[in-house]
Each structure stands twice: as structure tokens, then as C-alpha cells.
Amino acid sequence: DQQVKQNSPSLSVQEGRISILNCDYTNSMFDYFLWYKKYPAEGPTFLISISSIKDKNEDGRFTVFLNKSAKHLSLHIVPSQPGDSAVYFCAASAWANFGNEKLTFGTGTRLTIIP
Amino acid sequence: EAQVTQNPRYLITVTGKKLTVTCSQNMNHEYMSWYRQDPGLGLRQIYYSMNVEVTDKGDVPEGYKVSRKEKRNFPLILESPSPNQTSLYFCASSLSGGQGPDTQYFGPGTRLTVL
Numbered sequence: 001d002q003q004v005k006q007n008s009p010s011l012s013v014q015e016g017r018i019s020i021l022n023c024d025y026t027n028s029m030f031d032y033f034l035w036y037k038k039y040p041a042e043g044p045t046f047l048i049s050i051s052s053i054k055d056k057n058e059d060g061r062f063t064v065f066l067n068k069s070a071k072h073l074s075l076h077i078v079p080s081q082p083g084d085s086a087v088y089f090c091a092a093s094a095w096a097n098f099g100n101e102k103l104t105f106g107t108g109t110r111l112t113i114i115p
Numbered sequence: 116e117a118q119v120t121q122n123p124r125y126l127i128t129v130t131g132k133k134l135t136v137t138c139s140q141n142m143n144h145e146y147m148s149w150y151r152q153d154p155g156l157g158l159r160q161i162y163y164s165m166n167v168e169v170t171d172k173g174d175v176p177e178g179y180k181v182s183r184k185e186k187r188n189f190p191l192i193l194e195s196p197s198p199n200q201t202s203l204y205f206c207a208s209s210l211s212g213g214q215g216p217d218t219q220y221f222g223p224g225t226r227l228t229v230l
Contacts, residue, residue: 004157032216043119043205043221044158089157093216101146101165101209101216102173105158 003027004092006106014114019077021109023090026071030092034103035064035075038087047088048075077111085113117142121206121222128196129230136191136225138206146211147189148173148219149181151202158205164189165211196229203227 005024013019023033031052036044050057050064050073057064063076077084090106119140128134140147148163150173160173164183178200180192189208193200204225209217 006157009155034216036221041223043207043223045221046218049218091158095216101148101211101219102160102163103216103219104160104174105150107155107157 001026002107003030004090004104004106006088006090006109008109009107010110010112012112012114013080015082016079019075019080019084019111019113021075021077021088021090021111023073023075023106024071025073025092027092027094027104028071029094030104032093032095033064033066033073034091034093035062036089036091036105038089038108044089080111080113082113082115085111087111117220119206119208119220119222121204121225123225124223125226127228127230130197131195134193134196134227136193136204136206136227138189138191138222139187140189140206140208140220141187142208142210142220143186144208144210144220145186146217146219147183147206147208149179149189149191150205150207151175152205152224153202161191161204196227198229201227201229 034049035047038044066073087108091103149161150158162181164170206222207219209219
């Protein structure tokens with residue numbers, strides 16, 4: 001049972017345009033959401049996060065939006081740059097309910113930025 | 116440099132031959148975790164540890180063992196590897212006890228092939 005879903009395995013975007021990556025979740029106990037970025041032959045690295053008490057969090061070119069009623073979050077990258085080409089994983093935590101660091105990951109979306 | 120290291124990075128072995136993948140972190144993190152990444156399934160947690168001598172099962176623990184005798188080390192043990200354990204393995208660590216889940220830092224990964 002996939003509790004965190006990324007329905008687009010891949011996405012191609014022109015350099016300079018906006019990239020939008022989507023993530024859906026089913027477990028209403030999740031209260032904290034994160035995005036990780038992964039380059040080939042490296043481990044994932046943290047990108048940005050959002051608590052369920054917010055609906056938006058911004059960090060430079062990266063913005064994460066959370067729609068709790070729809071159980072949906074999205075990552076916006078603007079403007080997209082060639083270095084953004086990577087696999088992006090959405091992850092969720094039920095931290096407030098269980099008090100531990102467990103993350104449930106989605107299946108990932110491979111983003112390719114076309115120069 | 117703050118990091119999580121894993122060894123070996125690549126391993127080809129045969130069914131039934133016991134193996135250990137080591138993981139070490141130099142950030143004095145309490146929480147450590149093992150994940151496996153498989154195509155179409157994303158990252159799935161195998162085992163985790165909240166602190167020394169405290170370990171627990173993740174989502175896919177069958178066929179694996181772990182130990183946490185020291186804070187910095189968290190080895191993954193496959194007593195009798197089988198071909199369905201062919202995968203890309205990641206170790207991760209984070210602080211715990213904050214106001215939300217802390218950023219998990221990942222190792223570079225170990226690609227295991229079981230023939």
C-alpha cells in the first residue's frame with residue numbers, strides 16, 4: 001500500500017521555465033512533508049520541507065505548497081536550471097503522532113531540464 | 116566534513132553467503148536508518164535505530180538484521196542473501212528530539228547484486 005504517491009515518473013522542462021512536481025498521500029496522520037533530491041551515484045539530499053500547519057514554504061527558487069484537504073503537495077522550481085536535473089522524492093512523516101523520525105517516501109520523479 | 120559513509124559501495128555475491136554493509140556517521144546523530152531503493156517502489160525503510168541498543172523494524176525488515184552497539188555505527192547484516200535482496204541500499208542519520216523530524220543525511224549508497 002503506497003501511502004505517498006508520485007504519479008509522474010518523469011518530467012521534462014525547458015530551462016528557465018517553471019517545474020512543478022506533484023505528490024499525493026493517503027495517510028491523514030502525516031503532519032510533516034519533505035522533498036529530497038537525488039543525483040546519480042549519490043544519496044538523496046534534503047531540499048525543502050513544510051509542516052501541516054502551513055500551506056506554503058519558500059526557499060529561494062523552491063516553493064512547496066500543501067493542500068491538506070486534497071492530501072496533495074507540490075514542489076515548484078522557478079526558474080528551472082540544468083543543475084536541477086535529478087530524481088525528486090516526496091517524503092512524509094507522522095512526527096506529532098509517533099514522535100520518531102520515520103519517513104515514508106514516494107516513488108520519485110525524474111526531472112530533466114532541457115537547455 | 117559531516118558525512119555518512121557506507122562500505123562497500125558495490126558488492127556482487129551469491130545466494131546464502133552472509134554479508135555485512137557498514138554505515139558510519141560523524142555527526143553524533145541519535146537516529147539512524149537503512150533504506151532500499153527499487154525501481155517503481157521508491158525508498159523503503161528496512162530498520163531504524165533511535166539510539167544505542169535501540170533498534171526496530173521498518174516496512175521491509177524480512178531477511179535483514181541490524182545492530183547499534185555504538186552511536187556512530189549501524190551495520191546492516193544479510194545472514195543468507197537471496198536474489199530478491201538485489202537492490203540499492205542507503206543508510207541515513209539525523210538528530211532527534213526537536214520540534215519536528217530532523218533532516219536525514221544519507222550515505223552514498225551500496226549497490227548489491229545477489230546471484
